[in-house]
Amino acid sequence: MVQARKPNHLRALHGQAPRVAPIVGGPLGRPEPPEWLPEAGQDEWVRVVEACATHPTWLQHGDVAILTAYCATWATWLEAAQDVARRGALVPGRSSADLVENEDGPRLVKNPAVQIARDAAVQLRALCRELGFTPDARRRVDVGGLEQDDDAERLLT
Template identity: 75%
Template structure:
């Protein structure tokens, strides 16, 4: 099994040059979410950009497409998960044979939202890995220090 990559702090402690990811267009900042994103996706966009803005360089302009896909997938997963929570994993069938059912009543079938939630969860895991949103992804990528400096003097001393 290969050894995990050293963080930049550990590389510098060992006298090695820090590994840097290529900058693609500069830090993302706090742009507004796309208008066409569902409301849950827009809320997630705002939450993520605020969190990532504390670490300049974590998200860059070139990451907008991935972030948009992540937020849209999040909204899809959330809607499907809420449907499963509301109606359950099994729902009454819609075909005439299902409606006729048997002596126990209408036949129950798998809620389609279960598969939608499962598919969205797989996509979310992959997008989180790409964007550095999972604990494992953050361990592998040096995202820098939190930008909590109040003035220029503090910035120069650190």
């Protein structure tokens, strides 16, 4: 079993040099989302950028492409999940064979949005790991210090 990496504050306690993540193009700051992203993707972009702003080195200019992919995938997943919630996992079929009435009405088939949501969820999970958005990914990545001047926070980290 692979041992978890030691956080920098524990490395310092043991006299080891801190691990430093390479800066790729500098901190991202708070850029506007791409105009072509769907509204849900733009909203997610703003939410993520604001959430990561307390750690100025978390998102860097080199992360724009993967953040964009994450937000686009989020919008796809959200639209598909809303369709499943609205119409259900089973929908009336549209082919001529499906339109044959039986005692229960037209034949029901799997809502295509179920598969779209499932595929997007798999992609989201991978993108979240890459961006350090999951608890496990955050444990393995040093995202830098908080951008605040709080003595109590420094003592706890």
